[in-house]
Amino acid sequence: MNRSDLPGLYIHVPFCKTKCPYCDFYSVTDTKRAVQWLSTTLMEASLYREEFPSFDSLYIGGGTPSLLGGPLLEDLLCGLRDIFRFDGGTELTMEVNPDDVTREKLALYRALGVNRISLGVQSFREDEVRFLGRRHSAKQAEEALRLIADEGFAEFGIDLIYGLPGQTLRSWRQTLRKALEHGPSHISCYQLTLEGDTPFSRMSGGGSLKLPADAIQARFSLAASETLSEAGFIHYEVSNFARGLEHLSRHNVKYWQHKPYLGLGPSAHSFRGNRRWWNARCLDEHLLKTGRGEKATGGSERLSADQMRLERLLFGFRTLWGVEMSEISGKDGQKAIDGLLTSRLVELHETRIIPTEKGYLFADGLPVMVSG
Ligand code: SF4
Numbered sequence: 088m089n090r091s092d093l094p095g096l097y098i099h100v101p102f103c104k105t106k107c108p109y110c111d112f113y114s115v116t117d118t119k120r121a122v123q124w125l126s127t128t129l130m131e132a133s134l135y136r137e138e139f140p141s142f143d144s145l146y147i148g149g150g151t152p153s154l155l156g157g158p159l160l161e162d163l164l165c166g167l168r169d170i171f172r173f174d175g176g177t178e179l180t181m182e183v184n185p186d187d188v189t190r191e192k193l194a195l196y197r198a199l200g201v202n203r204i205s206l207g208v209q210s211f212r213e214d215e216v217r218f219l220g221r222r223h224s225a226k227q228a229e230e231a232l233r234l235i236a237d238e239g240f241a242e243f244g245i246d247l248i249y250g251l252p253g254q255t256l257r258s259w260r261q262t263l264r265k266a267l268e269h270g271p272s273h274i275s276c277y278q279l280t281l282e283g284d285t286p287f288s289r290m291s292g293g294g295s296l297k298l299p300a301d302a303i304q305a306r307f308s309l310a311a312s313e314t315l316s317e318a319g320f321i322h323y324e325v326s327n328f329a330r331g332l333e334h335l336s337r338h339n340v341k342y343w344q345h346k347p348y349l350g351l352g353p354s355a356h357s358f359r360g361n362r363r364w365w366n367a368r369c370l371d372e373h374l375l376k377t378g379r380g381e382k383a384t385g386g387s388e389r390l391s392a393d394q395m396r397l398e399r400l401l402f403g404f405r406t407l408w409g410v411e412m413s414e415i416s417g418k419d420g421q422k423a424i425d426g427l428l429t430s431r432l433v434e435l436h437e438t439r440i441i442p443t444e445k446g447y448l449f450a451d452g453l454p455v456m457v458s459g
Pocket of ligand 1 (some may be wrong): 102110114
């Protein structure tokens with residue numbers, strides 16, 4: 088098996104000290120349950136040993152994985168290494184919150200084999216991180232980044248959020264430039280959106296929160312592509328930029344290329360072949376089921392050939408790999424592609440149709456236009 092075809096492993100750490108008002112990821116604030124979560128997650132892992140014997144990426148996300156104390160993290164990684172095989176060059180990413188970063192923790196991460204850090208900075212402006220309800224300050228984020236570089240992590244990413252009410256293009260560009268000053272290998276820029284039943288969604292419903300209009304959001308997005316590509320970054324997915332092809336997130340690329348992956352922990356998703364399944368968004372249910380030695384699957388779907396093709400279009404138009412011409416069927420599909428080429432939303436590279444920067448802005452609409 089080609090190394091890039093090996094599956095990826097995702098571990099969902101479902102704990103946060105406090106909940107950010109925009110976030111719809113599953114987590115609880117009762118961190119005392121982490122010990123129980125760890126033992127049941129390892130039990131869950133052992134149920135997949137036959138189906139997923141080896142991996143070449145491990146992504147510890149959440150939630151807030153950096154809340155896990157040293158002994159818990161060590162037990163988690165040792166336990167996973169006892170159960171599964173990890174390819175020698177496995178990419179091991181850990182999501183980290185700036186206020187959890189200390190030199191000691193970073194040294195421990197390195198000793199445990201973590202070779203990539205994803206830091207949730209969101210903004211380098213104090214008023215913006217406060218608005219987002221983050222526990223850290225912009226100053227703490229800068230200090231965390233200095234420590235990460237000092238500790239010799241060559242691979243680290245910075246997560247940012249744009250499209251805040253009242254945010255200006257000037258302040259967004261300042262945040263981007265500040266991010267670049269710290270020398271990351273990867274930057275993710277997420278548009279602030281209203282998700283599920285979050286405080287921000289409720290505020291928006293009640294009229295007390297208004298996000299910028301789509302046209303303004305598009306300008307923020309283009310400002311990110313401009314600033315980051317001037318600095319040599321490759322815009323390889325709608326929200327993701329890397330300092331070169333060797334710095335892409337190997338783990339996340341698997342999601343966009345229909346590669347197999349296994350997700351463990353409440354709310355985690357898995358995929359193999361044409362089947363997708365997911366765990367319930369409930370720590371109690373996860374603990375109960377895995378504690379009984381059962382898989383914690385909350386739902387599943389088997390994708391038809393048409394659904395697989397539609398997903399290839401959806402992912403393709405969101406990434407620099409684009410879509411193979413042969414995926415476009417019928418006269419209507421071909422006509423739609425001609426229109427997209429004329430409007431410069433896509434470009435033709437040999438047999439692949441690749442989205443342009445402008446095309447990324449319409450990434451979700453393109454598959455519908457060409458699916459025939
Ligand atoms: S954004 Fe991160 S820290 Fe905030 S609630 Fe969501 S998972 Fe927790």
